Amino acid sequence: MIECKNLVLGYHESLVEPFNLKVADNKWMGIIGENGIGKSTFMKTILGVIKPISGSISIFGKNIGQINDIISYIPQEREINLSDLMSGLTLIKSSYHGASFGLPLLNRKLHNRALELLELVGATKYQHQPFNTLSGGQKKRIFLAQALINDPQLLLLDEPLADLDPSAKQHFIEALEEIHKHKSLGLLIISHDMHEIASHLDGFIHFKDKIVHSCVELPCAAKDTYVGI
Amino acid sequence: MWAYDFMRHALYAGLIIATVCGVVSVFVVLRRSAFAAHALGHVSLTGAAGAALVGISAITGQLLLNILCAIIMGLMGDKVKKNDLAVGVVLTFALGLGAYFLFLFQNNYAGSVMSILFGNILAVSSQQIYILLLLAVIILFTLVVFARPLIFASIDPVLAKSKNVAVKFLAVLFFVLVAITVSMACQIVGALLVFVMLIIPGAIGMQWGDSIYKIIFISVIVANLTIIIALYVAYYFNLPTSVCITMILSLIYFLGILRGYLRYS
Numbered sequence: 224m225i226e227c228k229n230l231v232l233g234y235h236e237s238l239v240e241p242f243n244l245k246v247a248d249n250k251w252m253g254i255i256g257e258n259g260i261g262k263s264t265f266m267k268t269i270l271g272v273i274k275p276i277s278g279s280i281s282i283f284g285k286n287i288g289q290i291n292d293i294i295s296y297i298p299q300e301r302e303i304n305l306s307d308l309m310s311g312l313t314l315i316k317s318s319y320h321g322a323s324f325g326l327p328l329l330n331r332k333l334h335n336r337a338l339e340l341l342e343l344v345g346a347t348k349y350q351h352q353p354f355n356t357l358s359g360g361q362k363k364r365i366f367l368a369q370a371l372i373n374d375p376q377l378l379l380l381d382e383p384l385a386d387l388d389p390s391a392k393q394h395f396i397e398a399l400e401e402i403h404k405h406k407s408l409g410l411l412i413i414s415h416d417m418h419e420i421a422s423h424l425d426g427f428i429h430f431k432d433k434i435v436h437s438c439v440e441l442p443c444a445a446k447d448t449y450v451g452i
Numbered sequence: 453m454w455a456y457d458f459m460r461h462a463l464y465a466g467l468i469i470a471t472v473c474g475v476v477s478v479f480v481v482l483r484r485s486a487f488a489a490h491a492l493g494h495v496s497l498t499g500a501a502g503a504a505l506v507g508i509s510a511i512t513g514q515l516l517l518n519i520l521c522a523i524i525m526g527l528m529g530d531k532v533k534k535n536d537l538a539v540g541v542v543l544t545f546a547l548g549l550g551a552y553f554l555f556l557f558q559n560n561y562a563g564s565v566m567s568i569l570f571g572n573i574l575a576v577s578s579q580q581i582y583i584l585l586l587l588a589v590i591i592l593f594t595l596v597v598f599a600r601p602l603i604f605a606s607i608d609p610v611l612a613k614s615k616n617v618a619v620k621f622l623a624v625l626f627f628v629l630v631a632i633t634v635s636m637a638c639q640i641v642g643a644l645l646v647f648v649m650l651i652i653p654g655a656i657g658m659q660w661g662d663s664i665y666k667i668i669f670i671s672v673i674v675a676n677l678t679i680i681i682a683l684y685v686a687y688y689f690n691l692p693t694s695v696c697i698t699m700i701l702s703l704i705y706f707l708g709i710l711r712g713y714l715r716y717s
Contacts, residue, residue, distance in 0.1 A: 267614075270614045270615075270616075271616055272613060272614055272616075296611065296614045296615075298610050298611065298614065300610070301608065301610040301611060302608075302609055302610060303607065303608055304482055304483065304484065304606060304607050304608075304609075305607060306481070306482070306658035306661075306667065307658065307659075307712075308658065308659075308660075308661065308662040309662055309663070310662060313662065313663050313664070314607065314608065316663075317603050317604055317607045317608070317664065318604055318607075318608055318611060318612075321600055321601055321603070321604025321605075321608075321612060321615065321617060323600055323601075324597055324598065324599075324600060324601070325596070325597065325599065325600060326596055326599045326600070353662075369611075
């Protein structure tokens with residue numbers, strides 16, 4: 224459950240008017256709106272990377288920042304520092320328990336779990352291939368498997384379909400469908416290609432003119448509010 | 453040749469430093485912190501020159517100044533890749549200070565400067581070996597404790613930050629570890645060539661290994677073998693050890709490039 228009360232987002236200046244929002248567990252929500260309107264800031268606030276200007280936000284009844292093990296995030300832009308021979312499998316294993324201390328001991332259970340997830344997202348074929356040689360679409364599927372390694376209850380995706388060709392977009396959406404079938408987890412997805420995934424979603428959060436509209440159960444009462452669907 | 457005390461001391465000191473550099477260099481390459489390692493080598497020169505001026509041991513001066521500069525670099529820079537400006541500013545300041553120290557330190561100028569710049573592994577005392585061992589234990593223990601978040605933050609810093617991993621703290625901690633390693637390695641290869649031990653073993657590991665453990669293992673083995681071979685070559689051909697270390701590591705690295713080229717062609 225995501226619950227926002229009189230939440231005001233922003234770095235120094237508020238990006239939106241105070242808003243309330245309730246999203247039930249395991250719901251798949253699309254976040255839409257123009258660039259720079261606060262969508263990514265909303266995700267970073269959920270993650271606890273940015274503090275809200277005012278108001279409160281709780282995830283599964285806990286304050287933000289206390290629950291990082293059960294939230295996973297696929298950022299829009301990232302910097303991956305892997306050597307030329309390191310594979311997607313190495314990337315996935317390196318992030319497992321990355322927030323805790325000690326040596327990352329070799330673990331057969333973790334290895335098998337990473338392989339299962341790679342199969343789930345359809346990336347088995349290139350799991351041992353050097354990561355730097357993969358296409359954009361293949362990397363996105365590795366990121367998806369990586370995001371699932373800690374068994375999250377909430378997955379945040381920031382523009383996962385950006386920079387993908389139509390075929391790669393289709394493959395990524397199929398991977399999301401597979402996850403939907405096999406996992407019970409909530410999902411928030413920011414996308415400008417919402418028409419392509421709208422049929423898989425339970426509702427929308429729409430940032431428009433500093434106001435946050437939400438529709439947590441389809442069909443929405445005022446569909447025309449939701450542009451680009 | 454091992455009958456001589458100075459050769460045995462050189463071997464012990466070399467193996468301790470090679471092991472630490474083998475591990476740390478993997479992270480230097482992974483985090484693209486080569487410039488920081490290079491800069492800290494130059495800062496060592498100032499540290500050693502300053503130490504000589506005030507009458508303390510070279511390694512103490514190097515440790516103090518290197519750690520101070522490492523903390524400033526870590527705090528000033530935000531992301532690992534965007535750290536160049538912070539490193540450059542600290543490097544410039546330290547080099548200027550070093551030049552001034554050397555200007556004041558003209559009595560025994562040539563010999564001391566050569567020793568600081570190029571190191572002298574054959575002059576390592578047994579007391580220095582104990583200091584190197586203590587520093588090595590501190591570095592390796594710290595790396596074991598922080599291995600998981602450091603690997604995560606090095607490979608995927610944006611995601612690590614989103615998981616509230618203390619990326620900034622790790623950057624400072626890592627620079628401090630590099631600073632200590634540089635102070636140690638300067639005893640052998642000197643301030644100018646310290647870069648070699650902090651970059652090439654890790655880079656060679658990455659040419660042959662596909663996981664962190666394999667890379668670290670290869671890097672440590674290569675660094676240690678290089679020290680042993682370099683000591684033999686230096687002894688029998690009467691060459692400076694630091695030059696032999698540099699040449700051997702560079703040769704192994706170029707062999708790796710050749711292998712990669714042959715494989716893909």
